Amino acid sequence: MKGGRDGPRDGARDAARRTAPRDAAARPDGLREGSRAAVREPPGPRRTGAPGPGPSPAGPGRAAALRFWAVRAALPVSLVLWLLSLRSVPLDDMRDLGLLQVLPPLFWIAAALLTLGFCLALGDRRTRAGWLTGYVLALVALLHATPTLLYPTLRYSWAWKHLAVVDAMIRHGGEVPAADKFDVYNEWPGFFQLNALFLKASGLDSAVGYAAWTPAFANALLLAPLLLLYRSVTRDRRLVWGAVWIFYVCSWVGQDYFAPQTFAFLLFMTVMALLFRQLPSSALPRPDPRRRDGWPPGLLAGAVLLVAAIAVSHPLTPLLLISALVLLSLPRRNRRVTLPLLAAAVVLTALWDATVARDYLTANVSDFVRSVLQPDRNVTSGLTALGDAAPGQVLLSWVDRALSAAVVLMAAAGFALRRWTRRTGLPLLAVAPLPLLALNAYGGEMLFRAYLFALPAVAFLAAALLLPSEARERVPRPLVLSPVLLALLGGMVFGYYGKEAVNRYDPGEVAAARYVTDHAPPGSVIVTLTSDVPGLDMGYERHRRIQLAYQDPEDTRRLVRDPLTGVEPFLSGATGERPAYLVLSRAQDMNVRLTGTLPDDLPQRLRTALDDAPGFTRVFTDEDAVVYRYVPPAPAGGGP
Structure with a gap:
């Protein structure tokens, strides 16, 4: 008998392999290997988080009981602490760091307790899905409902x-x-x-x-497609819920407000979730195991209807959807599912762009061509120049970049170390926005949109790195996982709350805008420093808006040298029947200070100059806003 590597120990190992049951649930992706591709296991009992007959994974006795009650206590206690922390927040003290510098310690204690409780729940198989749902929805409320509860108006x-x-x-x-x-x-x-x-x-x-409730509501709605997407690639509930949590604590770009992009992204995620449910690599059981891979009757029609809604609602999202479908069609086994939807997306987008949106696209075709020829500038257009920004905003920008880089690097490591993830289709979804990132800058927003659309897949790959499969590790280590999630949450609040000194409006600012829109005759010119005046665009088809912060360099230099001389050319054409209006407000002052687009002292210098200038009359005054009406003074000498 040979010794060493061919000895009895290897024989015992081979016997164990021959007799071990082939349980698909023991693999993170719920699949077993075939000769060339993964083969789906027959539908069987699925884990639901309910306690099973064996020993408790949390350990015997008191430790298991402590974990059990800690999971159930941390959620309500953190919610109570969060609500208590919002009772008296000094919003007027916000400066370079926005809400970060005025939220009380109790808020951060609530966030830390919520994160620790979630990590404990994730490692306890007795915790049912309802508790995990509660933790995630509490996170959504804490992050996205806080401004709504604090501010008196829409942000x-x-x-x-x-x-x-x-x-x-x-x-x-x-x-x-x-x-x-x-x-x-x-x-x-x-x-x-x-x-x-x-x-x-x-x-x-x-x-x-x-x-005002759109951010909280939209993020809560996203939970359903995220869960369906992740459950389509794994039966490991820790990976599913861990990926969901990472998505929410890394989604800092703020594309969740009352906007077409928010609506279109929700539809995009729903389409992707339905698509992954039908892919051959899906870990979910088929309703009819005898049916060949492909769309069931009726579901494809529903997915096409969602694609149509995307095509008529937003110019960019259909292109991101087409890019994702093209990449997901590269593996031959996926094409029975992806190609019908890809054809529908291409046809619907082309029809809409060639008919309803034709005039707009034709008028801007030269800009599109110019952008395609500058891929390097497109990729870097979203990186803010930090030279003139306030110190706090410079810090925020670097934290945002660090958070984005961290989650992308974790996803890359997850892709490299967890080889089973390469068969899920999520790596293809993660890189799908990159072609559009090189083709168009989208007004400097493309980098952020690419990050947003890649994040669902990136979050899962990062979770795969942080949470090894249950076959290799009985329970996660909360004391190791929670600091990582807390660090990600810290980066998230920097990006999401750091500009709230500009995003928050007071009732006086709303009242000033309403005064102008109610009193300005059609054809009047409305001049502001920046766009940060809530409600001033009401009746936008009747008025002309001018923002002084974004004019030609020569006009800007003239404004800085002499505010009165610099503003007068923009008021030309004003008459007694059609006066011009100039609105100055707290949020505009703060925008100028934080971004450095204009000198900090310019708003006050402009107020002083207008108060003494002929033709300018204060018609609305509030501690947060002032409105001047301009009527050209009568010529000297009393002529006609």
Whole structure:
């Protein structure tokens, strides 16, 4: 008998391999290997998180009991602490770091307790899915409902712009004439028309009430497609819920407000979840095991309807969807599922762009061609120049970049070390936005959109790295996992809360904008320093907006040298019947300070100059906003 590597120990190992049951659930992806591709196991009992007959994975006796009750206590206690922390937050003290510098310690204690409780729940097989759902929804509430509960008005200037578009489409019964820079919304009106239909059916006067809750509501809705997507590639519930948590604590780009992008991304994720459910690599059991791989009757029609809704609602998301479907079609085994949906996406997008959106695309074709020829500039366009920004904003920018790099590097390591993930299709989904990132800058936003659309897949690959399969590790180590998740959460709040000094508006600012839109005659010019005036775009088809912070360099230099001389050229054409209006406000001052687009002292110098200038009259004054009406003074000498 040979010794060493051919001895009895190897014989025992071979016998164990021959007699071990082939349980698909023991593999993270729920599959077993065939000769060339993974072969689906027959449907069998699935783990639901309920306690099973064997020994407790948490250990015997008191330790298991402590874990059990800690999981059930941490969730309600953290929610109570979070709500208590919001009772008295000094919002007026926000500066370079936004909400980060005014939220009390109790808020951060609640966030840390919630994270630790989730890690404990993730490692206890007795914890049912309902508790894990509760933890994730509590995280969504803590992150995304906090500004809504704290602020007296809707946050973020672009959300107010989109309210104005809904209002205009209701007033005009559809397409808005003379929309100027808002004309793009006439070409992709799906989101706005859906809200207009809802307002008419419900009898509400405006969407401002529910628009404030869009971030929390949209993120809560995302949970369903995320769960379906992840359960389609693994039966390991720790990986599923860990990936969900990582997605939420790394989604810092803020594309979840009242906007077409939010609506289109939710539809995109739903389409991807339905698609992955049908792929041959799906870990979910088939309703009919005898059916060949492909779409069941009716479901493909539903997916195509979602694609159509995307095509009429947003110009970029259909292209990202097509890119994802093209890459997912590269493996031959996927094509029976992906090609019908890819054909539908291409046809619907082409039809819409060639008909409804044709005028807009034709007018901007030269910009598109120029962008395609500058791939290096497209990739870096989203990286803010930090030279003139406030110190806090420089820190925020570096934290955002570090968080994004960290989760991408963890995903790359997960792809390299967990080889089974390469058969799931998620690596292809993770890189799908890259071709568009090189083709177009999308106004400097493409880098952020690419990160957002890659994040669902990236989060899962990162979770695969952090959470080895249950076959290799009986329970996760909460004291090891929780610091990683807390660090990711810390990076998330930097990016998500760091600009709230600009995004938050006071009632006086809303009242100033309402005064202007109520009193300015059609054709009036409305001048502001930046776009940060909530509600000033109401009736945008009747007025012309000018922002002083984004003019030609020579105009900017003239404004800085002499604010009164610099602002007068933009008021030309004003008359007694059609005066011009100039609005200055707290949020604009803060934007100038944080971004460095104009000198910090310019807003106050401009106020002082206007107070003493002929033709300018203060018509609205509040501690947070002031409105000047400009009528050219009569010529000297009393001529006609």
